[in-house]
């Protein structure tokens with residue numbers, strides 16, 4: 001997304017933990033960018049980096065904040081399920097909420113800007129194998145929906161992006177079938193197109209051929225039928 005936005009003319013402030021990956025990214029941005037080596041679970045450091053980005057002369061103030069950092073159980077080495085759950089919830093729910101709140105705090109002073117959360121179709125209803133991931137994404141989507149009430153009359157808006165399976169290092173580790181797996185270029189193009197609209201959508205779900213049946217089934221199936229449909233045979 002950073003590359004796609006950068007190619008379309010945006011100055012990028014990229015946050016992550018791996019400085020070498022961030023440096024590689026910044027080198028590819030045609031309109032410039034700045035790397036901020038931050039673990040988003042350190043909320044003070046996160047706020048500090050976002051504050052720096054907001055006052056950075058070359059880029060102008062923040063006008064788009066994307067809470068994208070995310071992890072899943074499959075990327076955590078700890079064998080302690082409770083510890084893994086806490087880590088997933090800390091990044092995907094608590095740190096994402098902090099990112100959105102800091103973005104709101106900085107941008108509302110000017111009364112213009114857009115917030116975006118990358119949640120997931122996995123938040124639609126509990127799925128097998130990744131309880132913390134599903135719960136964290138459901139929490140994030142609900143957070144965004146609730147936060148939207150408080151944005152009325154601030155001049156800010158917010159989009160909840162709910163992708164299906166996208167080919168990234170996160171899904172490269174999966175050993176189960178991933179229906180309608182989408183290439184990252186297609187996913188980023190759809191997301192950035194939506195964010196660049198004059199009025200970005202409140203919710204963006206893709207691919208539709210996964211989102212619709214999933215949401216329909218999630219809405220009508222009672223718990224036992226949901227378990228039977230998705231449970232291990």
Ligand SMILES: NC(=O)c1ccc[n+]([C@@H]2O[C@H](COP(=O)([O-])OP(=O)(O)OC[C@H]3O[C@@H](n4cnc5c(N)ncnc54)[C@H](OP(=O)(O)O)[C@@H]3O)[C@@H](O)[C@H]2O)c1
Pocket residue numbers: 015016017018021038039040041068069070071091118119120121162163164165166167168169170171
């Ligand atoms: N791939 C999919 O199928 C899919 C579907 C729906 C939603 N999503 C969501 O899309 C987002 C991006 O995921 P991805 O598929 O691109 O996975 P990925 O390739 O594993 O990328 C995860 C990103 O999150 C950053 N990150 C993780 N923990 C962090 C932390 N504590 N502090 C700062 N940055 C952190 C990573 O940077 P560093 O490691 O350098 O910190 C990396 O840039 C996630 O929120 C994910 O849940 C993915």
